[in-house]
Amino acid sequence: MGAVVLIATLDTKGPEVAYLRDRLASLGVDTFVIDSGILGEPVDITPDISHGELARRGGMTLDELQHAGTRGRAVEIMRTLVTDLVREKFALGEVVGGISVGGVGSVMGAAAIQVLPVGVPKIVVAPTASGHHEFAPYVGTKDVMVVHSIVDILGLNPISTTVFDNVAAAMLGMLRAGHPLGPPSADTRYVATTMLGNTTHAVEAMKARLAELGYETVVFHSNGVGGPAMEELAAAGQFVGVIDYTTNEITDPLTGGIHNGGPNRLRVVGELGLPQVVVPGCIDFSVFAAGQIPSALAGRPVYDHNPEYALVRTPEDEMRQIGRIFADRLNSATGPVRVVVPTRGLSIPSTPDGPFWNPAADAAFLEEVRANIRPDIPVETIDLHINDPELGRHVAELFSTILDSTRPKEALA
Incomplete structure (x- = not known):
């Protein structure tokens, strides 16, 4: 069995990490x-690895x-060095889990343990993990x-040692009873597939129809993290294909919305060559x-989704x-792609009596897609609403x- 990597800035967190190390050892x-x-x-x-050794690795x-420019630049370099080391040691089978400890500095360790695959135990312990600070870096x-x-x-006391004792116990439990x-x-x-509350009914119907056709569906919440996580797992070989039903994560980067899927969202799966059906669910809002x-x-229409x-x-x-x-992003696909665009609204508030109803804007989206997409990528329109179960079933069958058309004939026999 390998080791659990503990990452911290030891000039300020040395005694606390030593306590956690010893607790794990016990x-x-x-x-x-x-x-x-x-x-x-x-x-x-x-x-076991000093900051000087990390610098030499770089x-x-x-x-x-220490004099790489701004403090932010030095932290960025150190984060890369730590991350590369953890990735290397995991590949060698020397790391079986990771714990990052600290305040703001815990973000460096958090970035490093995030290279560990799903199911490999990962824990961040931080006073800033309270919900009042940006949570995504953790x-x-x-x-x-x-x-x-x-x-x-900063110091060992009954509160901090209780937290560290439980963190050690949680790590032990995951190592013993969990699995990658x-x-x-x-x-x-x-x-x-991807889903939001605005597309739940359609995706549920799609999932049921896929089950009838012999597929199991893994659903990701397209909240700025779900889409990229889906793409990472697709790259890891978890899926035979993707139905990207809710692609709103390409909209929020334009407005500063919180469901920002990053610059590669909608590109990764196609470049992997996986079969995919893509639907512009919820792209009509941030x-x-x-x-x-x-x-x-x-001045833009607003819909209160929940409190x-x-x-x-x-x-x-x-x-x-x-x-x-x-x-543009679908044009980089190397595998089969189909686009399905519903014309009766792309979100729950987009109905003739809803605040987001704007057929001209939706038509403008469709016009640009058709004008810019590769000629060999079919774009189908269908006279249904995005959340209509009939649309979900149609997409499943498509x-x-x-997928059947891409499988060898002997596999279909």
């Missing part, structure tokens, strides 16, 4: 301690790293357990925390821009037809 768990600190020397602990001295697209330390990680995500079984065909809609978007989130309608000029982005 439970029979081997550890490997990495010092991600940039300035001071470790306090009350000797790391082809520089510690002094050169988890990325992975199954990271985040523990709020309650007190600052394995490859899909040879007799099961998994299909990935998502914002309630009460935090930017003033630049004032936490508000949806803002995408106007015609941005729908055209999204159409070009949509087409996907099955596509």
